[in-house]
Amino acid sequence: MGEMGSASKLPEHTMLSASERLELPKSVKIKIALCQLSVRSEKNQNLVRARNMIKIAAESGARIVVLPEMWNCPYSKDFFAKFAEDFDNEDSSPTISLLSEAASCHGITIIGGSLPEWSNGRLYNTSCVFGPDGKLSAKHRKIHLFDVDIPGDITFKESDIFTGGDKPTIVDTDAGCVGVGICHDIRFPELAMLYAAKGAHIICYPGAFNISTGELLWELMQRSRAADNQLFVATCSPSRDSCGGYAIWGHSTLVGPSGEIIATTGHEENVIVAEIDYSKIKLQRKSIPLDKQKRGDIYQFVDECEEEKHQNSE
């Protein structure tokens, strides 16, 4: 990422904000593909279908390809453990081998959706990023697990099965600086703000929102994270007809830095290819300089009782 140290030597009034110092990737315009896959109950079928979609995406000119949350495995508690792989052992991880081979074969960056991962006896919901050389460049374990109980609608508790990740993930790729989150992670603006502060150009959220929260919140969340942080947001979901009892919303989408939808789709299986113009980040941040307008000095709660106790003790 760009050198950020020298600005501190300038007089205060000429100091550049983090947004103004943001360096853009060499290629400012690139194509991204979102592979909205129909996930089957046969792992091998999912691998074959995903490999075909990646090929279609790459042949359409995409330099960065995003896969859905849980694309090699139905989004269901009955399947997660059975389909999980140990990523540290490539020989026993056909999914990791496939992603690595596909990235190097097409010379692209792959944000590998998410997969159930076994590690030291624990199960994680994990996204792997591969560079054009086929090497694993980052691994994000879903931080915020999806535990919900909406009476008469949906009850689902990921934490019964998965262990949550404990780190944010930001990775410099030749297709931009990418922050990674998985589905429910999108509900936490703090994570997106952290990625923006660290220089992310785009945040990719593989996700599998269900049809009720999806209709209400999926688009809203993506546009909010993009507009608040003035960067690109890309989401990728399995399609509605995927296997398992969980009804998936679909609607994989690319959103631009002013919160505009650049490309989206419906419930069905589809490969969406769209153009990202990273110069729009700078334009948006120049037009509405949120970074300069922020009042970090007043965004804190004062505990009045504590304050009173403190004053009385003086």
Ligand SMILES: NC(=O)CC(=O)C(=O)O
């Ligand atoms: N997979 C998820 O984390 C689902 C989710 O967040 C939802 O609202 O649905």
